[in-house]
Amino acid sequence: MAKTAQSGSTSAYIADTLALILFFTTTGIINERFVAGMTGEQVLHARLIGAVLMIPVGRPYGMWRDWLMGYAKASRTSQVLWDGLALMSFQVPIYAAIIAFSGATGNGLIRGVLGAAAMMIVLGRPYGAFLNWIRHLFGLPPGGEKPMSLNT
Secondary structure (H helix, E strand, C coil): CCCCHHHCCHHHHHHHHHHHHHHHHHHHHHHHHHHCCCCHHHHHHHHHHHHHHHHHHHHHHHHHHHHHHCCCCCCHHHHHHHHHHHHHHHHHHHHHHHHHHCCCCHHHHHHHHHHHHHHHHHHHHHHHHHHHHHHHHCCCCCCCCCCCCCCC
16 A cells, blocks of 8 residues: 555654754744844744644644645646645644743734744745655655546
């Protein structure tokens, strides 16, 4: 039986979680330090919390993305929009809690959440491509793509 990204296998869990941790540790640091104006200590705290939280949400996000991407058309614009929507709708609420718990308050919290929302829309498609590449390294098919069919 061939592996599928939707199978819930251990490989899919590890691939999706690894992709999330690698990609968003980097982008989180940039947003927290330069957009939200958090201190180095607050950024470290947020990234440690973020890494711990990414472990249980990596695979559920991968499944959420795959499901939403099923609505995307073949056009580049549709793919970009759906990937951005998937990322923003799933990750921004989690991210808001992380930076609030790590010390962001008031305008810094608002700027951080708005910055993250903008980043998620912009980074949705690059992250989707990165996720599919990591899945490929694990011998998994890309997710969120409609299978070819003679009926379409």
